[in-house]
Amino acid sequence: NAGVTQTPKFQVLKTGQSMTLQCAQDMNHNSMYWYRQDPGMGLRLIYYSASEGTTDKGEVPNGYNVSRLNKREFSLRLESAAPSQTSVYFCASRARGESNLRSSYNEQFFGPGTRLTVL
Amino acid sequence: QKEVEQNSGPLSVPEGAIASLNCTYSDRGSQSFFWYRQYSGKSPELIMFIYSNGDKEDGRFTAQLNKASQYVSLLIRDSQPSDSATYLCAVLFTGGGNKLTFGTGTQLKVEL
Numbered sequence: 001n002a003g004v005t006q007t008p009k010f011q012v013l014k015t016g017q018s019m020t021l022q023c024a025q026d027m028n029h030n031s032m033y034w035y036r037q038d039p040g041m042g043l044r045l046i047y048y049s050a051s052e053g054t055t056d057k058g059e060v061p062n063g064y065n066v067s068r069l070n071k072r073e074f075s076l077r078l079e080s081a082a083p084s085q086t087s088v089y090f091c092a093s094r095a096r097g098e099s100n101l102r103s104s105y106n107e108q109f110f111g112p113g114t115r116l117t118v119l
Numbered sequence: 120q121k122e123v124e125q126n127s128g129p130l131s132v133p134e135g136a137i138a139s140l141n142c143t144y145s146d147r148g149s150q151s152f153f154w155y156r157q158y159s160g161k162s163p164e165l166i167m168f169i170y171s172n173g174d175k176e177d178g179r180f181t182a183q184l185n186k187a188s189q190y191v192s193l194l195i196r197d198s199q200p201s202d203s204a205t206y207l208c209a210v211l212f213t214g215g216g217n218k219l220t221f222g223t224g225t226q227l228k229v230e231l
Contacts, residue, residue, distance in 0.1 A: 031217045040127065042207065042223035043163070050217050058218065090162055094217065106151055106211055108219060110162035 001026055004111035006091050012117045013081045021076040021114050023091030031094040032074035034066060036087040049074055081118045089114045121146045121212045125222035133230055138195040140225050142208030151211035152191045154182060158204045167193060198229045
C-alpha cells in the first residue's frame with residue numbers, strides 16, 4: 001500500500017497562474033482533506049470531503065476549489081495563485097465517513113506534502 | 120470559534136529526561152484527542168489517541184486527559200534525540216463532523 005500520495009512535491013508559480021494539486025489514497029477511506037501549513041499557524045483545513053460526491057469548506061477555503069473525482073482521488077485547484085498561498089499543502093484521508101468519538105478510526109493519514117511557492 | 124492551544128516552544132530537554140507537552144482546548148464537550156509527531160520537512164504521523172479521562176500509555180509515551188480542566192498532555196519518558204520534532208495536538212470537537220482542529224504545535228529538542 002502506498003497510503004496517501006501527492007503530486008507534485010514542489011511547485012513554483014507566478015502570481016495569477018493556476019494549478020491543480022493531486023491527491024490519491026489506496027486505503028479505501030471515505031473521508032479526505034486538504035490542509036495548508038504555514039510557520040506558526042499549524043495545520044488549517046481548506047476543504048474536506050466526507051464521502052465520494054460531497055465536499056465542504058473548511059477554515060480557509062477562499063482562493064481554492066476542490067474535486068472529489070472518485071473515492072480514491074481528491075484534487076485541490078488554485079485558479080489564480082497569489083503570494084499569500086505560498087505554503088506547504090497536505091492531503092489526508094480517514095477511514096470512516098461518520099464520526100465515532102470513541103474510535104481511533106478518526107485518525108487521519110497524511111500524504112508527504114506539496115511545497116508551493118507563489119512569486 | 121473552537122480552539123486548540125499549544126506552547127510553540129522550543130522545549131529543550133536532556134537525553135534520558137521526561138518531556139512534558141501540553142495542550143488546552145476550548146470546547147468542554149470534546150471527547151477525542153490526538154497527538155501527532157511531525158519531523159522537519161515531513162508529514163504528521165499519529166502517535167497517540169485518547170478518548171477517556173486519565174492516562175493512556177504506549178511504550179515511552181503517555182497521554183493524559185483531564186476533561187474538567189480541558190487539557191491533554193503528552194509525556195515522553197527516556198527522551199531520545201530521535202524524539203526531536205514538532206508535536207501537534209488535535210481535537211475532534213463535538214458537532215465538528217469529520218474535522219479535526221489542530222494546535223500550532225510544540226517543538227521539542229532533545230539534547231545530548
